[in-house]
Amino acid sequence: MKIKSAVLHESGASRPYAKTKPIHIEELELTPPGHGEVLVEIKAASLCHSDLSVVNGSRPRPVPMALGHEASGVVLEVGEGVDDLKADDHVVCVFVPSCGHCLPCSEGRPALCEVGAKTNNDGTLLNGDIHLHRENGEDVNHHLGVSAFSERIVASRNSLVKVDKDIPFEKIALFGCAVITGVGAVVNTANMKFGSTVAVIGLGGVGLSALLGAVASGANRIIALDINEGKLKQAKEFGATDVFNSSDENVIEAIKEATGGGVDYAFETAGAVPAIEVAYGITKRGGTTITTGLPDPEHRFSLPYVTLTAEERTLKGSYVGSCVPKRDIPRFIDLYKQGKLPVDKLHSDTIKLEDINEGFDKLENGEALRIVVKF
Template identity: 35%
Template sequence: MTRITAAVCATHGAPLQIEQLDLRAPLAGEIEVTLEAVAICHSDIHYADGAWGGDLPAVYGHEAAGRVSALGDTVTGLAVGDRVVVTLIRSCGTCPNCSGGKPTLCDTPRANASPLSRQDGTSVVQAMNCGAFASHVVVDQSQVVPLPDDIPPEAVALLACGVITGIGAVVNAARLRPGQDVVVIGAGGVGLNAIQGARIAGARRIVAVDVTQEKLDIARDFGATDGVLATCPAPWKAVQQILGRGADAVIVTVGAIPAYNDAPRYLGWGGKVVMVGMPHSGAMAEFEPVVLAYMAQGMVGSKMGDVVIRRDIPWMADLYRQGRLKLDELVSGRWRLDQINDAIADTKAGGAKRNVILF
């Protein structure tokens, strides 16, 4: 057992508690990672607030970077000391989805119990297969990708979720082609990366739609060619005036029902809405199916950008090293683990792109 420090959610909606937990040694196919950084994602906050239910006590956190500190039996391709990005994408490699190139949809049940426990023996949920609001994690080897030492740990951590989700939604789910037009609804952490993905993919115009002018200004720094306030009357009409037609792809990166209700209105003929942002369970949206049918439009969900992490994360890391992908600029603040509740409050306030806990 390794004694670790973690931020534990004991009650939904309450501040996280800093506790000393026990972390068992890695089993076959698992590795232990001593963390250097973990970013705070809105998904962690929604889970901690009880938006999607879940058992407690639990440790959240799933955008992490660190160094391999122990190996279980049968682990290959990794060594103690390797710098790795730790993701929540755990794949068996053999189920129909994994075999079909969709590891984000792996449907093989988790085989091992949570490696976390309190000192009295009470099991603690390792949320999202990571539990990375902690000094150490034990995860399946399929969840990590080794990356070069010259990339800062904050940048490595961001490649675990927000970056791959945003870029992947454009490149993998929307399959954007050069010269097409994109609307990105929401200019937060994931939205900014969708904008970067559209720029990298060669979009003609990239229109950011958000409720604040401040976020629209930031979106331009990441590649948006235009910005439209979501609070203006019929913002989709303003977007169509900018583009001269409807969009080829609309990427919804916020979990807001009004955004989903309006998303198809931005589309042109044959366009596609890519659904990324996750509303609370039970929330319902409405759309007019006859329009989608007549205009040959579509709506598709995108989980974690439909990425294959061993293919896509090294590609994105190389774009960063070339200066073509902004990661350092996404970091709004650096915090200690004992400041995590302040970092979460700052994230909830809406101004942060990504707050990062450093160990």
């Protein structure tokens, strides 16, 4: 089957991407689904910093690679062994496929699936196969088992969650990454207590999802921080009670004074060392700092070691919002339908696949929240 797909040729290209065009729109051959796999027609796929980190080279992946992972679509065909999906079902893509058999999976922590982590790093599907090929037979690697910036994809059944048909594709696509990562960090990783004081550092799609999760979970005070003044204004519309520019020299002292010693929970979602330093600095004695950021593997940060013990501090990572996707995505969708998680506010722009390089420029410049490619 011939499909059109957005293929990254090289990581770390200079900007603007609209000029250097590291991503090419190519016609590829997509082979049929095998055992445990599903053919999906992609209807909407949004640009995420996890895609951008491959484009800018901060998280290297094998190229050429067909990008994209936060998406929704319609099932066209199921492979042998798939008996719980059928043609015309609507699905959301999940960027960590879970094998169901490794130790983390057996412990109920599919986000940490060892097989999924390896195959994502290798650029294959969960079973190690590659279904994308150029006309000359050259393989094109899969991004996070999905490669959603494509007209159609073949994915593992374990990369897909069946969802309701009554939500527009461009809205429900956001649940596959931004929402489960941000909201999940609040309700799963932090298990945030009602009436808590919360800070969110980094107001992209994940950060604002965490903010929405804090609102829905009954946070008493929500402090939003970013270096972009426009995003601070948006945070107010999402429910933030206070906003601070995280680049201000005295921001830590100002927040500690305003909160009487710091916040109960600080969520860092920017994936930047200065952001995690601010997050830890504004967390109170006995409080919890959580990061969802995915920085360059070489980046390091330091903290006052004694505070972990003397102040009973907690520093945690949160991957995929510590979610069980087939459990949590339907739950979060129900909250959305009730008006308690208005994630449609995250959708800021709609573009064509051919404009994807320009879209990543806007994302890296902080000019947009979730930019959605609509097919």
